[in-house]
Amino acid sequence: MLLKNVVKKNITTFKDFPKKGILFQDVFSITKNPKLMTLITNSIVSYIKQNKITKVVGIDSRGFIFGSCAALKAKLPFVPARKAGKLPGKVYKQKYKLEYGYDQIEMQSQSITKNDKVLVVDDLVATGGTALATIKLLKKTNKKKIYCYFIVGLKCLDGIKKISQENIGIKILYEADK
Numbered sequence: 223m224l225l226k227n228v229v230k231k232n233i234t235t236f237k238d239f240p241k242k243g244i245l246f247q248d249v250f251s252i253t254k255n256p257k258l259m260t261l262i263t264n265s266i267v268s269y270i271k272q273n274k275i276t277k278v279v280g281i282d283s284r285g286f287i288f289g290s291c292a293a294l295k296a297k298l299p300f301v302p303a304r305k306a307g308k309l310p311g312k313v314y315k316q317k318y319k320l321e322y323g324y325d326q327i328e329m330q331s332q333s334i335t336k337n338d339k340v341l342v343v344d345d346l347v348a349t350g351g352t353a354l355a356t357i358k359l360l361k362k363t364n365k366k367k368i369y370c371y372f373i374v375g376l377k378c379l380d381g382i383k384k385i386s387q388e389n390i391g392i393k394i395l396y397e398a399d400k
Contacts, residue, residue: 225261229373229396232258247374247398249284249345259291262395266292266343266371269393273369274339279303279329281344281356288373289343301333303342303356314362318355327355331363339366346374347394350381357388367391374398 234251238244252258270278270292278296280289282304293300306315306326313328334340342356353370360368369391375382377397385392 225265226396228258228261230398233374233396233398247346247376249287249373252373253287262288262373263291263295265395266341267296269369269371270296270298270341273341273367273391275341275369276338277301277334277340279334279340279342279356279360281342281352282308282327284346285342285344288345288371289341292341292343292371299333301329301340303327303329303359314359316355316359316362318351320351325352325355327352327359329356329359329363334360334363336363337366340368342368342370344370344372346376347372347381347385348376348379350379350384353381353385354388357385357390369393371395 234248236246239246277299278289278293279301280286290300306328309328309330312331314331315326315328317324317326340360344353347353357368372394375394375397377399
């Protein structure tokens with residue numbers, strides 16, 4: 223059975239969470255399953271090797287789970303992309319628009335060099351706001367190719383399309399309709 227079908231079969235969805243009309247894709251049903259978690263980690267590591275990645279960036283917070291597992295297995299550095307005010311020292315910052323207001327993603331300035339080939343990992347891409355902000359942040363510091371790996375992509379929102387327009391490598395394990 224294809225890994226995307228295994229993810230589809232094993233991911234738990236919650237209707238009307240966090241608000242009415244949302245069908246929430248809960249990746250914690252994946253992390254509770256060590257065999258499935260191993261398969262996903264191996265898939266990310268394969269993508270890392272295929273693209274000769276030198277650093278893995280995990281997006282706050284669930285991207286930390288999948289990204290750090292893959293980085294450890296691939297014997298690569300893991301770099302967190304965090305919400306504002308969570309990292310010490312000099313940080314690069316990128317603001318992005320939310321449905322109601324703005325947020326900011328940050329990364330320690332010494333974490334990425336201009337020669338790194340970076341893989342951005344997150345659990346899910348919906349509108350793409352946080353992922354796009356992370357990509358823009360990396361483009362400020364990094365002249366090499368940037369790649370993304372998402373466990374779930376929501377086809378009903380335009381995040382996948384927006385990210386695809388950024389001239390980066392992108393892999394989405396499972397594209398959900400809702």
